[in-house]
Amino acid sequence: MIHFIVFPKVYVYILKNNPQSFKFDEYIQNNEKEISLKEVVKEYSPEELVSQKSLVDSIIELDEGQLKKKLEYLRGGNILKIDDFQFYIDIEERELLPGQDSDELVLRFDLKICNKEGILITSINDNYGSEVNYKNTVKSFLRNISNDLKYSLENYKTIRMQIEERNIFWTYDKILPYSINIFNTSNINPKSRLANNIVFLHQILLGIIGVVILFFITLTKANSSKDILS
Incomplete structure (x- = not known):
């Protein structure tokens, strides 16, 4: 041993x-x-992180009116269409336990981004879990995802630098x-x-x-x- x-x-x-x-x-x-x-x-998957962040950032800069909708709108199974994009959320939820709020039952939360024909471009997994606040706007949610992708990319660069330069x-x-x-x-x-x-x-x-x-x-x-x- x-x-x-x-x-x-x-x-x-x-x-x-x-x-x-x-x-x-x-x-x-x-x-x-x-x-x-x-x-x-x-x-x-750094190339995918860069691609996803660029895509999310480009959507954030689009139609301000649509992005002001609450995240609850997407939670209901609706599809949000903005210019050449449409997106929705795919969630997996568990049963609510006594004393829990309805926002605490998320097991999996994926953002699906498609082109205007509905063909999937990318799927972004969100790691908020029970911290998802459906009262926030879609734009706020997208900004949080963009920040998460940026953080992951910075982590990747740091780890790669440590491997390459410091062994x-x-x-x-x-x-x-x-x-x-x-x-x-x-x-x-x-x-x-x-x-x-x-x-x-x-x-x-x-x-x-x-x-x-x-x-x-x-x-x-x-x-x-x-x-x-x-």
Whole structure:
């Protein structure tokens, strides 16, 4: 447990605070960085975020009169048509519990944006959940979505920068295959004082565990031999 769980997590903690604490084999470093970049792109879909934000912002600048309608209008299953766009909300609700307000029953809340022929352009998931206020205007709701998309895009850029420039991408799953064989320092080589101390402790504990296991195996064999002779 210590070898497979505790030490890998300690190494991840050290690397997050100081990515230069360990030096990895160049192939390992580049490969894990590339995998991390692909993962963050898959998680955030930055091109889709940019496209969706641009689309929402363009709708906000359109017909002021239509956008002044309350969000309750869309909640009733109505479709709002503005210039070349029409959109509606697709919601999934749960049963109301005692003491809950009617605005607290949303499980899923998606904004569907279509062209004037009704063909879906994009679907934007809203993460407000129970915080959706149907008394707000549609324009206010769209602005909130635009801000959410902007926030997600900024998060993506920050994480990508940390991966590319600071090599902050190591996780438990990524470090585990290399920390298992901690005696092979060509894969993971401690550089900082703290990293060296932790690796030394790791190796010492593994050595002690190995000796204890060997002792019990030898003892078991010896007892078995005595039983046979008896």
